[in-house]
Amino acid sequence: MTILHINGETREVDVDESTPLLWVLREELDLTGTKFGCGVAQCGACTVHIDGRAARSCATPLGAVQGREVTTIEGLGDELTPVQKAWMKHSVPQCGYCQSGQIMTAIAFLRHVPDPTDEQIDAAMSGNICRCGTYPRIRKAIRAAAAELRGED
């Protein structure tokens, strides 16, 4: 049994500690909002927060998150976060499959860089692939969310 602190709860899971966190979320805990895209930390669809920092859950073994706080898209709270609101306002998603990961990356990024330059946004977000080509709208949404988070909205 491994103890997992996830979305504010403590859960026990009975799987091998080498199992990637992604598959623990999707197959043991039914938290399917976190997506499988590549399995090798190349696309960012599986991004979650570990102790508040963005991490690729497909390349994070369960054993590595012992005693740490994991947050998935489902754990962002009942109220939409400013990033999610900005995503809606700027009508970002198309197929939407990558967007959980995009949003999780953006939230963690803005926590650490509240007033990002375009170059910083590009650098932070370039680990997350969007095949539908929503990048221009993601950029706008991040700028808008950053302004709101800084109270400039």
Add this chain to the structure above:
Amino acid sequence: MDPLDTLPEPSRRGLLAGLGALVVAASLPSPAQASNLRDYAHLNDAANINAFVGIASDGTVTVLSPAAEMGQGSSTGLAQCVADELDAAWGDVKVLHADEAKAYRFAMIPLDPRHMTGGSLSIRVWRQPMREAGARARAMLVAAAASRWGVRADECTTSESVVRHPSGKEATYGELADDAARQKAPRRVRLKDPSQFTLIGKGVPREDLLGKVTGTTRYGIDVRLPGMLHASTRTCPYHVGKVRRVDAAEARGMPGVRDVLVFDDFVAVVADRWWKAEQAAKTLTITWDDAGHGDVDSASISASLAQAMSPDEKDVYVCRRDGKAEKVLAAASQVLTSTYEVPYLDHATMEPLNCTVHVQADRCDVWVGAQGPTLVVRNAVEITGLHRDQIHVHTEYLGGAYGRKGNQGWIQQALRIATRVDAPVQMLWSREETTRLGRYRPAMRMDFKASVDDGRVGAFYGRVAGDNSGRSYMSPFLLRLPLVKKFLAEGLRGADSPYAYDTALVEAVPRTFHLNVGFWRSVNQTYTVFGRECFVDEIAHALGKDPVDLRRELLSDEYTRLRAVMERCVAEAGWGDAPEGRYQGVAITDWGGSFCAQVVELSVVDDRPRIHRLTAVLDCGIYVNPDQVTAQVMGGALMGLSAALGEAITVEGGRVVQSNFHDYRLLRMKDAPVEVEVHLMDPAGHPPRGVGEPGTPPAAPALCNAIFAATGKRVRTLPIPSQLSEIP
């Protein structure tokens, strides 16, 4: 006349008579909680179910969308059509994918009506039937209210899901739904004049927006059923080869593994979790029969295409002949000659291919994000031996498609697995399987010539060689037709090339290779428009003319709308007026009656193109949701840029080399245009045309033409080298 304008009307049988069925259904115990099946899944069996819309007693307006939602926004657009004519409050509207049924079939393929999504057709085909369905529902709600109040129906008005009478009486749609369901569906309904539209033509938020920002939208990969098993596969990497020998001893003993199933062309590991199935699959040792293709590689494919350009080539189909281009070219003193070549491309949907199937004695259920539910039924009938009425196809949201999910090889595989598993089973391809088993845009070569004596184009010659992207969809009979062979040159043929040359000859030379091919967003225009628009740029340069000016000269008279689109685009982009150090390129296309022009503006930074602006203009005729049209043009253009900048499937020893996103390189944000502007032309009453695809073809040539403007180097082979100085 476009054949699609004369599509058969969807079945009107019981249209809206089923309102009550939906109302009743809303109070039935839902299997959703137990299994996350949708709560309407069983309703399509009801004989009197309404095809497109239902209203529950709580006021929820359920729109059943015939179009699979893969990001293109059709589910939203079609719901707008229903809700506008219905006068429903947009907030009350919920959209569900319609399960496969006759009412949702249309004849994209003549004489073969199918429930399917593709060809940028959804709004074109369903806009009007959805409006009528909404208008019928409204008429029945009004009739119910009028009879309840003892007033005349024509005195009642509707808005925001409420029926009102001048006497002050009013009732919500939810309150009236039960009575409305008992009203007779009117035979004819009057549709709104466009000036009365409240939703059509407005950029209302997508119906799936909230689900997609909260991670709650259910894709095929998210289907969970009680007792469901998972399968991971290893499929013949030669595409057409077979399994010769399998050593599965280790896999069989691994934790969670229930079975290792060997088929003639793939091996499936079935386990209680996909991760375990995948770990076990990694231990399989499989010897493959390469079906004689083991020595094919990208170089041999390229050599075969070069050979197809020989004057001695016999398998040549003339696609366009205006005058005697050969003679003009032979006599010309100045002839421009160029070869353009493009590689295989993968669709690379972010959601790896998956399909969930439960085969039982008397029924088969398939949960899948696919573009063609009717084809799923046919595949299921063939593989399970069940009757078509026993097949139930449930369309889930698609994590991208771009044409990939029109082909159903992976669904056939899942069905074959499921016939040997005594439980629901979800087959999921790893990213590696998804990449290596694509239905690729084929590798193609185009040779062009143009005579440029006396400051003008005298003759144009083009020959296109390569595989037929549509071959897996066509019967052997169709594939023999010259018409089908000429499909290779789509975008260069007389009817679909916008340029009028004095004399022109265009030829197609089909070549078939063993790699699977398929329709990739915008199909053959992905290469023909790249070649055509770059070569026009070359001609302009040779003639010392501005590329836009030359297009103004060459555009046929009948392309007035494309001309207007180009003029608007160059005006919006500030053509010829780029800031210091920035360079522009232009490209245009006619995509089946939608017209798109794009200007790319870039600078060169560290020997790489930095795209500052992409300006696009689209004329698609009447549109429903401008915000989604804009998104499609933007996304389509970025997909074109992505392919040009980094994508290539290559072959070694008969197998695809690429396996994941480290070697199949998709556009990332740092390389995406800083600003993308999309302008839509006033529809001016023109009938609706495609939106999902026309944004793709102009992007690559506009980019390459801008690179030429910046560097003087002409990109004739895609993808563009990672350092621009490496362009030959």
